[in-house]
Amino acid sequence: MADLSDSHExxxxxxxxxxAAAEATLPLFRSxxxxxxxxxxxxxxxxxxxxxAAERLMRDLIAxxxxxxxxxxxxxxxxxxxxxxxxxxxxxxxxxxxxxGLPIWxxxxxxxxxxxxxxxxxxxxxIGERFIGDCRQAWYRGPGGERPxxxxxxxxxxxxVLMTTSPxxxxxxxxxxxxxxxxxxxxxxxxxxxYAYAMLAAGHVDLVIEAGLKPYDIVALIPVxxxxxxxxxxxxxxxxxxxxNIVASGDPRLHQDVLRRLG
Numbered sequence: 001m002a003d004l005s006d007s008h009e010x011x012x013x014x015x016x017x018x019x020a021a022a023e024a025t026l027p028l029f030r031s032x033x034x035x036x037x038x039x040x041x042x043x044x045x046x047x048x049x050x051x052x053a054a055e056r057l058m059r060d061l062i063a064x065x066x067x068x069x070x071x072x073x074x075x076x077x078x079x080x081x082x083x084x085x086x087x088x089x090x091x092x093x094x095x096x097x098x099x100x101g102l103p104i105w106x107x108x109x110x111x112x113x114x115x116x117x118x119x120x121x122x123x124x125x126x127i128g129e130r131f132i133g134d135c136r137q138a139w140y141r142g143p144g145g146e147r148p149x150x151x152x153x154x155x156x157x158x159x160x161v162l163m164t165t166s167p168x169x170x171x172x173x174x175x176x177x178x179x180x181x182x183x184x185x186x187x188x189x190x191x192x193x194x195y196a197y198a199m200l201a202a203g204h205v206d207l208v209i210e211a212g213l214k215p216y217d218i219v220a221l222i223p224v225x226x227x228x229x230x231x232x233x234x235x236x237x238x239x240x241x242x243x244x245n246i247v248a249s250g251d252p253r254l255h256q257d258v259l260r261r262l263g
Contacts, residue, residue, distance in 0.1 A: 007119060007134055013065060014109055014121045014132070017058045021091055021107040022125035024053035029126055030101045046095045051075055054091035054107065062087050074216045086112040088219040093122075094193035103127055106194045110220030117241050120220035122198050131198045133227030138201055149228040151250030152203035157257060160185045160206035163196035170211045174235075174245060178209055181261055197221040197248055201228035206250050207258060213243040221248075231255040235262040 028050040035046045055075045062071055063079075070081035073089040087110070092098050094105030103126045111119040122131045129142035131149065138149035154160050162185040170178050182188045185207070192199070194217075199205040201224045218232070218240050225232045225248050232240045232248035237259050240246050247262060249255035 018123035020057040021054040090216040108220035117222040120223035133224030138227030151230040154206040155253040208248040
């Protein structure tokens with residue numbers, strides 16, 4: 001049994017999971033694949049055969065390698081376990097981008113131990129990028145080689161680049177709060193899903209604010225952001241590991257300022 005005190009075995013397995021997901025997603029990206037709607041009329045939450053195939057492959061690998069571990073994924077039922085290890089999977093975070101042919105989606109793979117996110121990866125196979133973290137450090141692998149990930153200093157909201165999936169994701173009260181913050185930043189940008197958090201860890205974005213996230217939307221990204229020197233919490237400053245209304249900042253000084261405004 002691997003132990004998180006020596007994460008090399010787990011990290012090698014993360015690459016195997018990401019490779020398997022890529023085998024399922026890449027042949028269907030920018031194809032005329034069928035899209036199903038998980039929700040009823042008037043709402044749209046898309047899912048494709050690529051989402052389901054990628055998660056199924058990752059689950060099969062986990063079951064073979066770590067049969068006693070739990071699994072929480074977006075597309076299929078949870079695998080309960082008494083093990084302290086829980087894999088948290090989102091095979092395609094950004095399915096709307098995927099079905100639109102935009103390469104700003106990613107496969108999210110997270111590992112929790114005793115309820116806390118400990119290792120995480122965002123893999124974008126079309127571009128060939130991976131963002132990895134263990135809460136203490138984070139690193140990038142991609143077309144430009146491998147390098148550490150570090151957030152950038154940005155203490156003032158007026159200097160910040162802010163990202164969210166869409167201003168329309170917020171309920172009315174939260175939307176009003178978000179709008180007040182957005183009106184004070186240097187530059188707001190929309191629509192990148194998990195890539196927004198990856199760019200925060202890489203030092204290109206300063207702030208991400210979102211609402212209504214599920215655990216599989218954020219668990220894999222927490223070790224990457226924290227390992228790069230950033231912070232990610234709920235709007236009230238609590239743990240982001242269970243999802244909810246989430247704020248991530250590259251600079252802890254900015255994070256505390258934004259938490260006051262969100263409160």
